Amino acid sequence: MPHPDAASPTPAPTPGAVVTGADSGIGRAVAVRLAADGMDIGITWHTDEAGARQTAEEVRAHGRRAHVARLDLTDLPRAADVIDRIAEDLGRIDVLVNNAGTGTATPFLDLGLATVREVLDVDLVGPFLCSQRAARRMIAQGEGGRIVNITSVHEHQPRVGAAPYCAAKGGLGLLTQVMALELAEHGITVNSVAPGEIGTPMTGQEDNDVRRTPRPGVPLGRPGDAREVAAVVAFLAGRDSSYVTGASWAVDGGMLRMGPMAGSHLESDAWRRP
Template structure:
């Protein structure tokens, strides 16, 4: 990936999907602070995307906004090229847009399963293809970061299509890493645990005030803590890191995410 530049129009460019709130917004701002111009996508929250763009511009970087509805595939993935065209290039893709469901396996209908798989797996696949093709054409390498979940690694009751999609995205990340390495493109996954975002019903939450007895660090994560890991993987210091899954979960996986989210006291800490 090319070195970062400070002159407007020559900076590295990152596209962060689903960056109208939560982890996506925190990532967009963090990458802007690292000197990147940012392509922002939104699905339902146009105003949220505008606020993200304002935060990016406040760092002195450029921001452009595009609509992305990953239930409308394959055409929806065209936004990757549109944003790259507007910003002049593409160096980093963060596949962050996602959805989920909490429905028992026996009650799931086909439309719900298909929607979750499209948004969480097929969408990142197609967006990743478009980004990689552009990076190869540019000839200067690049970075792709797929935001998965602790459920890339372990299951959760009621989340069958979500777990299937995130597990698939984790293995897709590894295949992409192998196939794109010769082009200087690294591909990694970031697997968050419970993060205080609108998706988990925690908007503007001070995570230090929240108690999570079943999580070793005792609290949910902050979106900026996930963004920091994504920014590392998207930057020059991670040039020899590819095909890995970086878990950001406060130790939840050591407990098992089902226990980590359901334990109601600290008795497990004592022998």
């Protein structure tokens, strides 16, 4: 038993995580899962403040602190200031999940420059700048950290009608690998998570039971649930992934494995249209 005059050990600080685009879908599921794992959470939103507030309530239900801020990744480089502000509110930042994203369903020949720039800014340049801010703080803290970039199966394979989206996600995948190499000496791991079709507002399936939605072209036969993506992110954000960096984790029900099979079994030219 310690002497009554002995100084008690300083408790370890609560880890802080920032999840961009956490007002719904995958971002909300990730924020809530990380809160359940014992982290205080910074939540960003772009257009759905009410959704972000709902996420915050779910985080607080796990006994963790939540800070909410608006993040507009078309307003660069100023938008990245939000990462610093949230880190100050949380007291530290140990995890950054770059989840905010956008896309388009426009044929290549019909794309305008403004659309291309918007998608690239939100899906690639924004995560680049946000990661710089987070990494600098992690290095200053001296305890390492975790950065997880939410990409897409289209980090690896193309989709008709999604030229800037695929370019951005492919670029974010390679950026992830460069960051992993450069930040490893500081104890910061960097990985990407590449979801397939997930039941979220972005796919118009937020309220659907994904286990009852048939997808014959996906080996597991259904879309994914946002919580299934969050479980992989939580692993990459936690202690058990300490020797994992520079990797891309597909959460797609086997979709990426279907290239040749899909090519040999399609029965019409419908795939040529977005």
